Amino acid sequence: MNRVNPLHIGALLAVVILFLFFKLSGVKSELKEANKSFIESEKLAVNLSTLKAVYADKKKTKKSLEKILSNRTLKTSGLIVKHSKKSVHISAKTIDALVLNTLMGKVLNGSYNITMLKIKKLNETKASLDMEIKW
Numbered sequence: 001m002n003r004v005n006p007l008h009i010g011a012l013l014a015v016v017i018l019f020l021f022f023k024l025s026g027v028k029s030e031l032k033e034a035n036k037s038f039i040e041s042e043k044l045a046v047n048l049s050t051l052k053a054v055y056a057d058k059k060k061t062k063k064s065l066e067k068i069l070s071n072r073t074l075k076t077s078g079l080i081v082k083h084s085k086k087s088v089h090i091s092a093k094t095i096d097a098l099v100l101n102t103l104m105g106k107v108l109n110g111s112y113n114i115t116m117l118k119i120k121k122l123n124e125t126k127a128s129l130d131m132e133i134k135w
Helices: 004-057 060-070 099-108
Strands: 082-083 087-096 115-120 128-133
Touching: 004 060, 060 087, 060 099, 099 115, 099 128
Parallel strands: none
Antiparallel strands: 082 087, 087 128, 115 128
16 A cells, blocks of 8 residues: 555656646747847847947037038028037027028938927028037
8 A cells, every 4th residue: 555556656747747848838938029029129229329320429420510510601691609518509590591491401411419499480581590409
């Protein structure tokens, strides 16, 4: 009577194998989800890296903005440009629509961090401008 029945050992072994099989399938699904999450995180990291390369170079941003502002038509338009350590503030109480179009075409096609932009139409050919670009 002290002997263990071999059928009990076989049944216990079958139950343990089934339990491990279900646990393994759960771990496989978790691994697939973790892999998908890793791929998404990798794509996000690559996108952030490229955005940082475009927007983080302060010297390049300052130089290209100064080149835009040194345009002959923009110099004579009466733009008020105020530089600070972290940004540049460009404003004009009245600016010609063609000059404004030139400025906006160059600024919006560049890679600048524009934090504020207010343009108000005064009449058919004049507008007011208030814009801030951060480094």
